Amino acid sequence: MSTLPQQKIDEVRSIFQAFLKKRNKRQTPERFAVLEEIYQTEDHIDADELYVRLKQDGTEVSRATVYNTLELLLECDLVVRHQFGKNQAKYERAYSYWQHDHLICMDCNELFEFCDPRLQSIQEMVADIYEFEIKHHSLNMYGHCIRENCPNRAEDSDRDEADSADKTTAKKAATNEAES
Amino acid sequence: MSTLPQQKIDEVRSIFQAFLKKRNKRQTPERFAVLEEIYQTEDHIDADELYVRLKQDGTEVSRATVYNTLELLLECDLVVRHQFGKNQAKYERAYSYWQHDHLICMDCNELFEFCDPRLQSIQEMVADIYEFEIKHHSLNMYGHCIRENCPNRAEDSDRDEADSADKTTAKKAATNEAES
């Protein structure tokens, strides 16, 4: 599953190498270890989990190095960081994987990915109007999934009917979008 | 500027009151002070700044209370939280203010708001496909603004020409929507 074709590993490695050289940074084994660990990971991973996995794989690294290396990988676009919540920064390999957005279940924290081309045009339009050079975007949709293994499966039975009342308010406001 | 019509203040106050009563929570002056302070604030504000302003206004509050109250206000949808960066959680009044998205300058941290109806349909489509009940979304676009008072004004000197590819998207249009 997580076995990545050697070719791809070499590819990202050499990209990283080139980047480091251009920046006059050292090519240390730790840095490449971090790179590979991320690319061996299909889904999103946070810094600490990355640290743990590296240790498990026998690589002696410190958290400082992990964070440091992540920063470099972000700068050369080999890795993307997603800030999902207050304390939920997750990292993900980025090279030759399509840009996507996220759908998050607020009950089970399950993560889904989707992609809609319209976002690209929205981005271009916004860049144009505001005279911005947009580097990247982050679109997260939060809600409740309706899967059986999700805590929310029982539906909005009693949990917080408390705010179901003001939901009407919200709903009302939401319906007429033209209000702007 | 920040003088809100008394009517609107009363409106949100009574919504909050109803919410507190339904939840069997006390209606304390501190809680209403937090509510009003947020609604007196046009733009985004972080928890600490809120705390400082409350103190300035003569309200004796603790950070704990601010956070506690913010949580309540989030739950009744009177306030929205935006997580912009790692340590950049900002709050904003939400009642009867239209949902918008954000454009952030990575150099000067300036914030712009925009709204595109296509997002609504994207949201509905995603909800449909993934069988989700989507509660809200958060779309942030990050980039470099091209304003004179922005540190980035000096342009891409040497920083990282590595990813200059997508720079072509940036355009030197004439329309200027910039406000505050």
Added chain:
DNA sequence: GTGTATGCAAACCGTTTGCACCTCT
């Protein structure tokens, strides 16, 4: 009067930093 909110300060947790040692170039 009762139980919940508050203020204060200490704890918390992910992230960053300072320092002495190590290693890639």
Added chain:
DNA sequence: AGAGGTGCAAACGGTTTGCATACAC
């Protein structure tokens, strides 16, 4: 050889929590 990176642990900063007191109900 020496600039630069590393590991470690302590510092950091926004947020949360525990506890004694105060106050809304």
